[in-house]
Amino acid sequence: MRTGQDLELIHLTKRYGDTVAVDDVSYLFRGGSYVCLLGPSGCGKTSTLRMIAGHETASQGSIVLCGTEVTGLPPAKRGTAMMFQSYALFPHLTVRDNVAFSLKMKGVDQAVRHKRAGELLELVDMTRYADRLPSQLSGGQQQRVALARALVTNPQVLLLDEPLSALDPFLRVRMRTELKKLQRELGISFIHVTHGQDEALALADEIVLMNNARIEQAGPAREIFNAPRTEFVARFMGGHNVVALPQGRFALRADSVRLAQNGTEAVVRAVEYQGGHVALTARLAGDQEILALIPEGDFYADPKSPGDAVRLAWDEGRLHRLQA
Numbered sequence: 001m002r003t004g005q006d007l008e009l010i011h012l013t014k015r016y017g018d019t020v021a022v023d024d025v026s027y028l029f030r031g032g033s034y035v036c037l038l039g040p041s042g043c044g045k046t047s048t049l050r051m052i053a054g055h056e057t058a059s060q061g062s063i064v065l066c067g068t069e070v071t072g073l074p075p076a077k078r079g080t081a082m083m084f085q086s087y088a089l090f091p092h093l094t095v096r097d098n099v100a101f102s103l104k105m106k107g108v109d110q111a112v113r114h115k116r117a118g119e120l121l122e123l124v125d126m127t128r129y130a131d132r133l134p135s136q137l138s139g140g141q142q143q144r145v146a147l148a149r150a151l152v153t154n155p156q157v158l159l160l161d162e163p164l165s166a167l168d169p170f171l172r173v174r175m176r177t178e179l180k181k182l183q184r185e186l187g188i189s190f191i192h193v194t195h196g197q198d199e200a201l202a203l204a205d206e207i208v209l210m211n212n213a214r215i216e217q218a219g220p221a222r223e224i225f226n227a228p229r230t231e232f233v234a235r236f237m238g239g240h241n242v243v244a245l246p247q248g249r250f251a252l253r254a255d256s257v258r259l260a261q262n263g264t265e266a267v268v269r270a271v272e273y274q275g276g277h278v279a280l281t282a283r284l285a286g287d288q289e290i291l292a293l294i295p296e297g298d299f300y301a302d303p304k305s306p307g308d309a310v311r312l313a314w315d316e317g318r319l320h321r322l323q324a
């Protein structure tokens, strides 16, 4: 269902000389949703984001936000705001002045902009750091300031370019919880570019998976994971086997494969302990490798080692046909 807050890309194309970075992409981003733009390096995610932000011109096509065509408008006039990977804070300005910066550019007077910056710093829980310089903050704190700075103009859509990639793994997980909470509280759309399928699955109401300048598949996170349309999607999302059978190619989730008394014969190639699961890779006749994610308790009840002969089984219904 469309709402007045939607963002629509219509036949959007970006060319850099002979390189087609974004190829005729059309997509409706629903207002108030958390969308992750996901895909391998060079597939066109950042170019798409930068065109939405107005930091890059579109070679063809249009961008419509809240019913208004914004394709030719400058970044500050679109109703979007962008948070950069490096946070891009001004080193010589205090946290408060960083957050208030774009209001200053718009000619808003100091009392009003400091009040608004204060509200945003409260939102991201950074009030007590308002007088510090960015160099006096940790990476996670700098990121919160960058978020507050991007949100100070009340955007309809917040664009985030790999916002978590500069953080260590522990902080990354904590910040992604905070991003999701913030998006829910604000009720605006977040469009978040990432390489990481885990990050996309954890955050996104909807995933837009790009490949070679086009959208390969888009939809709710669980749908993308459980019903990959193509081999590329199954392999990129991970956790799947791609099984070649006489009827065609099928995706089979690794956690649907089990060790059984009756099943297909295989030889264990590798065993990797992963905490809650053990990842067991085995080779079937015909050289096909199968990954099985076996619950830790089941595996250690009868552990296997590389070279052991095993039998693997799965329910037929778990085979998901892939497009040729």
Ligand SMILES: Nc1ncnc2c1ncn2[C@@H]1O[C@H](COP(=O)(O)OP(=O)(O)OP(=O)(O)O)[C@@H](O)[C@H]1O
Binding pocket: 016, 019, 020, 021, 039, 040, 041, 042, 043, 044, 045, 046, 047, 048, 195
């Ligand atoms: N300014 C530019 N000039 C020329 N080619 C560019 C430019 N920016 C991007 N490209 C090319 O366009 C394609 C898409 O790049 P883009 O940065 O959008 O991909 P991406 O999916 O965001 O990649 P990454 O995850 O590595 O950031 C790539 O082939 C890239 O080399």
